[in-house]
Amino acid sequence: MSDLPEMMNAVVVAHPGGPEVLHVEQRPRPSPGEGEILIAVEAAGINRPDTLQRQGLYPPPPGAPDTLGLEVAGKIVALGAKATRFSLGDSVLALVPGGGYAQYCVAHESNALPIPAGLSMIEAAAIPETFFTVWTNVFDRGALKAGETLLVHGGTSGIGTTAIALAKAFGATVIATAGSDDKTIACAKLGADFVVNYRTSDFVAATMAATDSRGADVILDMVGGDYVARNYAAAAVGGRIVQIAFLNGPKATLDLRPLMIKRLVHTGSTLRPRAPAAKAVIADALHAKVWPLLAAGRCKPVIDSTYPLAEAASAHARMESSAHIGKIVFTL
Amino acid sequence: MSDLPEMMNAVVVAHPGGPEVLHVEQRPRPSPGEGEILIAVEAAGINRPDTLQRQGLYPPPPGAPDTLGLEVAGKIVALGAKATRFSLGDSVLALVPGGGYAQYCVAHESNALPIPAGLSMIEAAAIPETFFTVWTNVFDRGALKAGETLLVHGGTSGIGTTAIALAKAFGATVIATAGSDDKTIACAKLGADFVVNYRTSDFVAATMAATDSRGADVILDMVGGDYVARNYAAAAVGGRIVQIAFLNGPKATLDLRPLMIKRLVHTGSTLRPRAPAAKAVIADALHAKVWPLLAAGRCKPVIDSTYPLAEAASAHARMESSAHIGKIVFTL
Numbered sequence: 020m021s022d023l024p025e026m027m028n029a030v031v032v033a034h035p036g037g038p039e040v041l042h043v044e045q046r047p048r049p050s051p052g053e054g055e056i057l058i059a060v061e062a063a064g065i066n067r068p069d070t071l072q073r074q075g076l077y078p079p080p081p082g083a084p085d086t087l088g089l090e091v092a093g094k095i096v097a098l099g100a101k102a103t104r105f106s107l108g109d110s111v112l113a114l115v116p117g118g119g120y121a122q123y124c125v126a127h128e129s130n131a132l133p134i135p136a137g138l139s140m141i142e143a144a145a146i147p148e149t150f151f152t153v154w155t156n157v158f159d160r161g162a163l164k165a166g167e168t169l170l171v172h173g174g175t176s177g178i179g180t181t182a183i184a185l186a187k188a189f190g191a192t193v194i195a196t197a198g199s200d201d202k203t204i205a206c207a208k209l210g211a212d213f214v215v216n217y218r219t220s221d222f223v224a225a226t227m228a229a230t231d232s233r234g235a236d237v238i239l240d241m242v243g244g245d246y247v248a249r250n251y252a253a254a255a256v257g258g259r260i261v262q263i264a265f266l267n268g269p270k271a272t273l274d275l276r277p278l279m280i281k282r283l284v285h286t287g288s289t290l291r292p293r294a295p296a297a298k299a300v301i302a303d304a305l306h307a308k309v310w311p312l313l314a315a316g317r318c319k320p321v322i323d324s325t326y327p328l329a330e331a332a333s334a335h336a337r338m339e340s341s342a343h344i345g346k347i348v349f350t351l
Numbered sequence: 352m353s354d355l356p357e358m359m360n361a362v363v364v365a366h367p368g369g370p371e372v373l374h375v376e377q378r379p380r381p382s383p384g385e386g387e388i389l390i391a392v393e394a395a396g397i398n399r400p401d402t403l404q405r406q407g408l409y410p411p412p413p414g415a416p417d418t419l420g421l422e423v424a425g426k427i428v429a430l431g432a433k434a435t436r437f438s439l440g441d442s443v444l445a446l447v448p449g450g451g452y453a454q455y456c457v458a459h460e461s462n463a464l465p466i467p468a469g470l471s472m473i474e475a476a477a478i479p480e481t482f483f484t485v486w487t488n489v490f491d492r493g494a495l496k497a498g499e500t501l502l503v504h505g506g507t508s509g510i511g512t513t514a515i516a517l518a519k520a521f522g523a524t525v526i527a528t529a530g531s532d533d534k535t536i537a538c539a540k541l542g543a544d545f546v547v548n549y550r551t552s553d554f555v556a557a558t559m560a561a562t563d564s565r566g567a568d569v570i571l572d573m574v575g576g577d578y579v580a581r582n583y584a585a586a587a588v589g590g591r592i593v594q595i596a597f598l599n600g601p602k603a604t605l606d607l608r609p610l611m612i613k614r615l616v617h618t619g620s621t622l623r624p625r626a627p628a629a630k631a632v633i634a635d636a637l638h639a640k641v642w643p644l645l646a647a648g649r650c651k652p653v654i655d656s657t658y659p660l661a662e663a664a665s666a667h668a669r670m671e672s673s674a675h676i677g678k679i680v681f682t683l
Contacts, residue, residue, distance in 0.1 A: 160614075243607060262611050269608045275575060276601045279594050279619035282492075287611035 023057075023096060024048060029086050029121035030331045035075030038335035043328050046086070049118065049125045051099030054295075056128050058111065062144035062325075063119040063349040064090040066177065067264070068291065070335055079117045080292040088119020089291065091126070092134060092143035093351075104128045110140075114147040114298055116291060120328060122351060129299035132306055135313035138320075145320035145346035149181035150309060152263060152290055153239070155301045157182055158189070158308075160286050161237040161259045165190030170226055170235035170253060172196045172242050174206040174214065175344040177321075178263070182239055183209045184318040185309065191237075194229050196222050198341070205344045209321065226253040234258060234281075247271040247285075254283050262287030321345030355389075355428060356380060361418050361453035362663045367407030370667035375660050378418070381450065381457045383431030386627075388460050390443065394476035394657075395451040395681040396422040398509065399596070400623065402667055411449045412624040420451020421623065423458070424466060424475035425683075436460045442472075446479040446630055448623060452660060454683060461631035464638055467645035470652075477652035477678035481513035482641060484595060484622055485571070487633045489514055490521070490640075492618050493569040493591045497522030502558055502567035502585060504528045504574050506538040506546065507676040509653075510595070514571055515541045516650040517641065523569075526561050528554050530673070537676045541653065558585040566590060566613075579603040579617075586615050594619030653677030 029046040051057045069087045071077035079085055092112040095105050105111060105128060112134055113126035134143040157163050163186060171182040174195030186193045187210040194213040195206040203214035213229040215222045226235050234255035240246055244267030250260045251273070260283060277283060290298070312318050323343040326334040327350060334347050361378040383389045401419045403409035411417055424444040427437050437443060437460060444466055445458035466475040489495050495518060503514040506527030518525045519542040527543040529535045535546035545561040547554045558567050566587035572578055576599030582592045583605070592615060609615060622630070644650050655675040658666040659682060666679050 247607065262607060265607065265611075269606050269611075270604070271607055272602070272604045274601050275579065275594060275597065275603055275619075278617065279597075279601075279621055280624075282620045283618060285610065285617045286615060287607075288614045289611055 023123070027122035028328060029118070030088070030328055031086060032073050035073070038073070038332040038339065041073065041331040041335060043331070046121065048123045049084070051097055051102065051125050053100045054102055054128055055099040055125050056095050056102050056105060056111070056113075056131060057097035057099075058091055058093040058113060058124050058126055058131075059096045060091045060119065060122055060124050060351050061093040061140040062091070062351065063088050063124075064144045064148055064177075065334055065338055065347040065349065066090070066148045067338060070338055073335060083116035083291075084118030086118045086121060088115065088117065088121065088124070090114055090144060090147035091119045091124045092140045093124075096123070102128045105131065110134045110143075112143040112146055114151050114302070120331065120349060127295035127299070130295055130302055132302055132310070135310050137314065137316065141322060141325055141348050141350060142320050144348050145177070145322055148290070149177045149320070149346070150185075150305055151298065151301050152178055153181045153185055154305055154309065155290065156261045156263055156288060157186065157237060157239055159301075159304070160288060161239070161261045163189070163191055163237045167236035168192040168194060168230055168233075168255070170194045170196070170222070170238045172238075172240050172246065174211060175202040176241075177346045178239070178241065179206070180209055180321040180345045183211050184321075188312050188318045194226055194235060202344065223249050223253045230255065237261065239263065241265070242267050244268045244271060248273050251277040251281075251283060254281060256281045257283075259284040259286065263289075323347050325350050327351070355455070359454035360660060361450070362420070362660055363418060364405050367405070370405070370664040370671065373405065373663040373667060375663070378453065380455045381416070383429055383434065383457050385432045386434055386460055387431040387457050388427050388434050388437060388443070388445075388463060389429035389431075390423055390425040390445060390456050390458055390463075391428045392423045392451065392454055392456050392683050393425040393472040394423070394683065395420050395456075396476045396480055396509075397666055397670055397679040397681065398422070398480045399670060402670055405667060415448035415623075416450030418450045418453060420447065420449065420453065420456070422446055422476060422479035423451045423456045424472045425456075428455070434460045437463065442466045442475075444475040444478055446483050446634070452663065452681060459627035459631070462627055462634055464634055464642070467642050469646065469648065473654060473657055473680050473682060474652050476680050477509070477654055480622070481509045481652070481678070482517070482637055483630065483633050484510055485513045485517055486637055486641065487622065488593045488595055488620060489518065489569060489571055491633075491636070492620060493571070493593045495521065495523055495569045499568035500524040500526065500562055500565075500587070502526045502528075502554070502570045504572050504578065506543060507534040508573075509678045510571070510573065511538070512541055512653040512677045515543050516653075520644050520650045526558055526567060534676065555581050555585045562587065569593065571595065573597070574599050576600045576603060580605050583609040583613075583615060586613060588613045589615070591616040591618065595621075655679050657682045659683075
């Protein structure tokens with residue numbers, strides 16, 4: 020590591036606030052610990068939790084860097100003690116607990132994966148957060164199977180576009196909601212079988228119409244609030260509702276009878292606070308089940324736009340405008 | 352069937368109301384259809400849904416008899432077409448969709464099981480509803496495993512006493528709630544490791560104290576209402592909360608963050624409306640996993656009291672007093 024610089028560029032949050040509080044600063048380059056690798060970042064994905072952390076609403080978990088950024092792609096430039104999975108110079112993508120908006124970033128080797136053949140660094144950086152999230156929630160917790168129906172809210176978000184792509188690749192029928200006709204058209208182009216503009220249509224009625232009144236087998240929800248009772252109404256007998264965020268707030272007044280009468284499962288999870296070993300289990304499943312599909316071009320991350328680190332404020336402003344379709348990515 | 356009487360005694364509901372509306376009447380004896388058996392009832396269990404049906408609050412599902420009673424034990428006196436599992440004269444217990452409070456009752460043969468060695472007809476009739484319910488909810492849906500902790504509300508109810516017995520038999524730690532010190536003592540005698548008088552203690556704090564602040568892995572709840580948020584608080588990371596009734600009402604105002612942060616599973620089910628084939632799956636599991644324990648005396652139904660059919664009003668009054676510990680059973 021003697022030829023690596025001591026300092027690096029990183030996006031830091033001057034104080035909690037709007038996108039304008041982001042700026043690039045010189046920070047000490049991190050060093051990999053046991054089982055960790057150091058990545059020279061070539062691209063870094065932006066996620067909605069980053070915007071919450073910038074506002075001071077989502078403190079990093081204990082032990083995580085205080086700088087933003089949950090996913091990167093780049094080349095390995097240093098190996099920590101007992102890091103044996105990769106070699107110096109390997110191109111990898113990685114899910115990281117923080118610190119992705121920087122020239123160098125540390126990842127646990129078990130949370131890094133080789134870049135699937137044919138994908139650019141930008142596409143690779145757009146993968147970890149949404150693919151880990153969709154896999155563990157839709158396929159593990161939600162147990163979506165071929166022939167079943169997935170209802171995904173926020174169909175044009177990074178999570179939404181990934182859920183559409185993966186669910187279609189695994190043989191499910193997909194119903195996607197979005198907030199404009201442009202966005203529902205984008206969902207359809209990505210493969211959604213049915214789309215709902217939630218501003219003009221009721222997604223419960225639309226789901227029932229699309230499923231011959233059976234309802235959705237799995238619902239991926241990041242909205243919460245009044246959506247919860249409506250998700251119960253839109254779910255099929257035996258349906259699984261997986262909660263990954265609460266954009267409309269975590270409080271709900273519910274009649275729980277559908278949970279019992281339809282034998283629903285309401286569950287959820289968060290990814291970031293989990294230990295590297297738990298994320299490694301997801302990484303292994305993705306490598307086995309999804310990497311072949313990515314290499315074969317059968318699913319692909321959707322890129323909305325790219326920004327240099329120096330334009331971090333503009334990147335966050337775009338995320339918060341909700342005008343984006345797919346992922347927003349930094350290039351270094 | 353020529354030597355069977357055309358008419359039989361059955362408990363009927365004159366009109367929706369209190370226990371006093373129950374009286375014995377002559378009704379036509381039912382005949383078994385395809386795959387069904389006719390049982391000469393020697394004992395019939397009483398369950399809380401019966402009291403709701405009596406009040407007009409729980410109409411029988413389509414195709415079920417309009418008379419009360421969800422479980423019986425007795426001897427087989429007629430076989431329907433294609434009923435091949437049992438022989439005339441066999442002693443069986445059965446889960447039935449209705450009509451158990453009568454001299455004769457029809458059951459689907461796949462929902463009947465031989466009476467475990469050493470059990471009386473009264474004990475046998477006390478088994479089906481609670482054992483089917485606890486098995487499918489605690490062990491199937493809730494996936495309770497040896498070494499885990501079950502929190503069961505209503506520990507002295509038929510469901511509660513069965514849940515305590517089965518969870519202990521399968522190696523779990525059990526925390527039971529009940530509404531008086533007499534009842535918590537009864538729960539402890541049945542094997543509960545920890546008991547909580549919910550009128551004088553907070554079950555969330557008690558669960559945390561009993562589990563070194565880990566929480567309960569499975570919670571069996573028939574209370575609902577304000578218990579739902581408290582169940583979320585009492586659950587361990589990865590905990591499963593299974594809802595089988597709503598004695599305090601099905602409406603809840605909830606903060607759903609624990610569902611996501613602790614990766615909880617909130618689910619539930621109802622038994623009665625399910626098809627015989629679904630109940631047969633539960634019957635088969637009970638036969639394989641629980642019948643050997645019953646035959647070995649390692650678990651046992653708890654009998655509170657017995658009544659003749661003519662005293663149906665007294666039997667229901669006792670159920671509604673909530674003074675009972677274990678099952679209330681009719682003898683014929």
